[in-house]
Amino acid sequence: MSSQTNYFRHPHALVETETIGARTRVWAFAHILPKAVIGEDCNICDHVFIENDVSIGNRVTVKCGVQLWDGITIEDDVFIGPNATFTNDMFPRSKHYPEAFSRTIVREGASIGANATILPGLTIGRKAMIGAGAVVTHDVPPNATVVGNPAKIIGYVDSPRLEANAVIALQQQTAGLNPPRVTGVTVYQMPIITDLRGNLSVGEIGKNLPFEPQRYFVVFDVPSREVRGEHAHKQLHQFLVCLRGECSLVVDDGTHREELHLDSPSVGVHLAPMVWGIQYKFSRDALLLVLASDKYDPDDYIRDYDEFEELVARLKQR
Numbered sequence: 001m002s003s004q005t006n007y008f009r010h011p012h013a014l015v016e017t018e019t020i021g022a023r024t025r026v027w028a029f030a031h032i033l034p035k036a037v038i039g040e041d042c043n044i045c046d047h048v049f050i051e052n053d054v055s056i057g058n059r060v061t062v063k064c065g066v067q068l069w070d071g072i073t074i075e076d077d078v079f080i081g082p083n084a085t086f087t088n089d090m091f092p093r094s095k096h097y098p099e100a101f102s103r104t105i106v107r108e109g110a111s112i113g114a115n116a117t118i119l120p121g122l123t124i125g126r127k128a129m130i131g132a133g134a135v136v137t138h139d140v141p142p143n144a145t146v147v148g149n150p151a152k153i154i155g156y157v158d159s160p161r162l163e164a165n166a167v168i169a170l171q172q173q174t175a176g177l178n179p180p181r182v183t184g185v186t187v188y189q190m191p192i193i194t195d196l197r198g199n200l201s202v203g204e205i206g207k208n209l210p211f212e213p214q215r216y217f218v219v220f221d222v223p224s225r226e227v228r229g230e231h232a233h234k235q236l237h238q239f240l241v242c243l244r245g246e247c248s249l250v251v252d253d254g255t256h257r258e259e260l261h262l263d264s265p266s267v268g269v270h271l272a273p274m275v276w277g278i279q280y281k282f283s284r285d286a287l288l289l290v291l292a293s294d295k296y297d298p299d300d301y302i303r304d305y306d307e308f309e310e311l312v313a314r315l316k317q318r
Contacts, residue, residue: 027045
């Protein structure tokens with residue numbers, strides 16, 4: 001951090017802290033308390049109030065009418081829209097103060113829309129997008145887009161939506177030269193045998209089932225707005241077939257991310273190890289079959305996206 005001479009302060013701003021980074025701009029009628037920490041190249045707009053136990057990273061934009069209370073950490077490259085509201089006490093009473101305020105963390109690159117409300121003690125994941133007016137009541141995963149009251153996930157940033165059947169058709173037209181761009185993901189055509197007595201779909205090991213399953217589980221009766229998965233595996237292979245209804249599968253190899261729409265037992269998706277997978281947008285009648293290459297092992301799971309990215313980076317360096 002640098003001295004006050006290295007940043008701009010409007011004559012009508014009240015700045016009590018000395019820890020403000022170079023090239024930061026503080027505009028009229030902003031009030032910053034003595035122990036607040038603000039990084040470089042930030043833009044603190046009119047009528048912003050920043051309390052003492054607040055840490056703001058570099059290149060952060062805080063638009064007009066925002067209050068940042070004790071217990072809030074804002075990481076680098078975050079955008080906070082006009083009149084976004086943060087809270088730090090779930091059950092506030094006048095003149096009654098908790099021993100410690102809940103810690104809210106907005107991770108690097110996240111954006112919070114105008115008039116959104118963030119409940120206390122939450123983590124907004126890296127590059128997450130909070131829609132205008134959303135009321136955020138739970139942690140938001142990295143890269144998720146949430147809207148509404150209460151806020152629900154409606155998508156993931158930089159995740160083009162693909163119809164799985166269209167991917168198969170393209171692969172067939174180009175002799176398999178156009179698989180999903182996410183490494184470790186393969187889409188298979190599963191045969192459908194039609195009969196007056198009922199239809200049948202089949203998978204064979206070595207043909208359209210790339211491993212010998214040791215376990216299966218079925219996901220069903222999922223409330224349509226809930227999210228499943230949100231993890232990767234170190235060694236486990238998975239094969240997913242939506243037997244009934246529809247759902248979306250987000251796949252992420254740490255570099256690319258895509259969303260596959262599954263709505264037929266004629267499509268199977270193989271997820272190799274080290275692919276981050278998310279399932280959501282379940283229809284009410286959705287039935288998702290998952291075959292696994294090994295028995296359940298909690299140590300094989302990677303549930304933290306930052307850890308996943310670190311492991312991917314290490315593998316690339318080998």
